[in-house]
Each structure stands twice: as C-alpha cells, then as structure tokens.
Amino acid sequence: MTQGRRARGVENDLTFAEEDANPTPAAPFTCETCAAGCCRLEVWCLTDTGVPGHLTVTDHFGRTLMDRLDDGWCAALDRDTLLCRIYAQRPLVCRELEVGSPECLAERG
Secondary structure, three states: OEEOOEEOOEEOOOEEOOOOOOOOOOOOOOHHHOOOHHHHOOOEOOOOOOOOHHHEEEOOOOOEEEOEOOOOOEOOEOOOOOOEOOHHHOOHHHHHOOOOOHHHHHHHO
16 A cells, blocks of 8 residues: 555545555545534524524523534434435524535544
8 A cells, every 4th residue: 555645746645555546535525424413513593594483592691593402413403314404594604614624524523
C-alpha cells in the first residue's frame, strides 16, 4: 500500500494498492447515509423560515428552539427514515450546516 501519492501535482492522503493506479474515492457524505447526529443538537430558530409552532419550544431566556422529544432527537425528524419532515421550512441553523463540513463530521463522530 502507498499513501500520500501525488496526483496531478497535488499531495493527497489516498490509500490504494500499488497495482491500482486509479484509487476509488470514498463514499460521499450525505444526510441519507448518516445517523442524523446533528438532529440531536440544540437548534435555535433565529429567523422565520416557517417552522410549525407545534415543533418549537421557548426556553427560559425567551428564545425559540426546535423541540426535542424524550429520546433527544429533533421533533421534526422522521424516526423511520431519519429525514427531516419539514426540510423546506427547516431553521436557518440546519440550512447552514453543510454536509461534510468540519461541524458535520464532528457530529457524525
């Protein structure tokens, strides 16, 4: 195995067999292949994106937050598919968390 070969003049950290000149890229990060770790975070509703009121709570500081159920997961998360049931109306914080970003990867653990 060889690590850190140069590809097109750029150092990379791909690992592949010597005889394989074309390494297979890792599977892409997608929400569909994740255990939805970010859906356990405290999410503030900072802007009005249309989040249904029955999925929010107000904390003792008066901030509007996404409600979390007894299992700790976001109230908008479909427990069977692990997909957001209000994706088009999700809070700004959820919209800004980029798939594969350092924050995303930290939550994927």
